[in-house]
Amino acid sequence: MKLFGCAAAAQVKTSRETKGQFLSVNMAFSVGVMAAMYLTKGITGAHLNPAVTLSFCSLGRVSWGRLLPYSLSQMLGAYVASGLVYLIYYDAIMEFSGGVLTVYGPNETASIFATYPSEYITLGRSFLDQVMGTGLLMLCILCLDEKRNTPAPTELIPAIVAVIVLGISMSMSANCGAAINPARDLGPRLLTLTAGWGTEVFTCYNYWFWVPLVAPMLGALSGTLMYLVFIHWQLPDPDLPTDIFLPFTISGKQPTEAELKAAYHLLLLSATVKKETAAF
Known part of the structure; x- marks a missing residue:
């Protein structure tokens, strides 16, 4: 997921949008989500997002003992993928930035990897932005395998989730990048910390880095609660098979x-x- 998404972001930014636009990045991330889900579905159940894993743990679909290992693996995967993008686009990044790796200004390149807020948005509103984005994600994907509510074909679920992610990123990226995934943000941010951008990636924008870590987790639980209250608990019981007893x-x-x-x-x-x- 990160390899597709960050590579597209690097291509668009370093070419000054002559080789792609904002939509290109959104679509690349969505294709990455779909590919990653198909690749890992038989191994981990396609867990790519700690917020989604937390939601499934709260529902009893995944044991709580797997939350930390899954989350660390997701963050490590994002870090490695970002490192590969950095190596591939190193020359382009240096040419674009003039060799100065920074978070601010017209030639900043940190946003290729992690998310950052727009200048106009407040900290509280950016927190709400991430809560709503991740809540919407969970609200949409939890219904996909609901047997009582026209479930999606199992083989099409990765493609459908990719379209959901595309819709969220196309409509809710302007404020602060639509991370909706703590690992997707923290892994690449750590990469930029170690690759030359320095501690500025954590101190910038009034230490904003914690927002895409905490808000998506709260958003996932909020979306899960909304799904349970307004949909799951309202659905009729399945028909009883006549020969079960x-x-x-x-x-x-x-x-x-x-x-x-x-x-x-x-x-x-x-x-x-x-x-x-x-x-x-």
Whole structure:
């Protein structure tokens, strides 16, 4: 994801938008999301974002013990990808910036890698921007595998998530870059720290760096809560299969509705236990 996105940002900025525009970067990040999800779906379940992982942990879909390892792996992946982009575009970056690596000014290049706020936006509003962007992301993707609400085909979920990310980045990037992913921001920011931009990448804009770390996590939980309250808990119970209790019936009697429901919930509990055990 970062390799596609940062490479596009480097190409657009260092060419002074003669080899791509703002939309190019948005589309590249979205293609990167789709490719990364297809590549890692069978390994980690396509976890690319600590905020999404946190949401799935809160829902019981992922064990809490995996939150930290997943998050560190995501950040490390973003760091390595940003390093590769830096190596590939080193000459272009130096020519564009005149050899001065900075966060400010018309020739700044730090924004190729991490996100930074626009001059006009306040700290509080940029925090709200990231909360809303990540909340919208979670609200959209949680419904994709909901069996009671026209789920998306499993093989198309990465492509659909990519379109969702494209929509968010096209509509909510102006204020502060639409990070909506703590690893996507912190990994590249650490790369710029070690590659020559210095501590300015953390101190600039009144120490703004913490916003894309904290706000997306809060936004993910907010979006998850909204999904549960307004959608998940409002959906009807799935139809009870008529033969679910038949192996347990005695003397050929037809099971009652209460017996069917009891057996059905017992099977749901069993499936949940198996899922949680597998997660460990």
